[in-house]
Amino acid sequence: MSEAIQAVFENLRLELRRGCLILAVLAQLREEHYGYTLRKTLADHGIDIEESTLYPLLRRLETQGLLLSEWREHEKRNKRFYRLSPAGAATLEQLLVEWESINSSIHQVLSGNAVNIAKEA
């Protein structure tokens, strides 16, 4: 694969991940986390997010009413804990329905083509 095509792929990969990231963050915040444990748990599940992406995203989702946050002491340091608001839980549920529908469409496209290719052969 040429360098130019590799750069195109990298852009498409980021575009693909961007929307999914929010889904993962909302799903993980069904339980309470502060930034560090949220990043670590997502990384354990194969989702790497830079702090410079995660923290603005958390603030944006809180401003939009999907997250609640609270400062609390944890291991002698103040941490900002985040969790889903009721509106966030409802939004997550709708996004998961959407996600399953996209998944099913993509699988249909993939197997539909396989059938057509087989017919032509």
Next chain:
Amino acid sequence: MSEAIQAVFENLRLELRRGCLILAVLAQLREEHYGYTLRKTLADHGIDIEESTLYPLLRRLETQGLLLSEWREHEKRNKRFYRLSPAGAATLEQLLVEWESINSSIHQVLSGNAVNIAKEA
């Protein structure tokens, strides 16, 4: 769900679909299509794309070297037919690997939480 939250959901939904759309278009163009049949086939699989989104996307993907196109007469009218280039096929393959990995991560997040919630109960 309030109107404000509904608007937030709609934005997140579009963000989620945007990246996936390109995956679906590339996968569908493993066989040749012109714009109308491409839109129709994707719609049959549950993926609705406006012409005003699809046509610029096709031109962008062709400029990036992922698609090949050719004008040909079809039913007495000239149509521009599109299909994956070899670089496009390689990119699609990589994106599908990425897609499966994102899917697996999201399922892990979803079931990981279920386990933790069960533990707390």
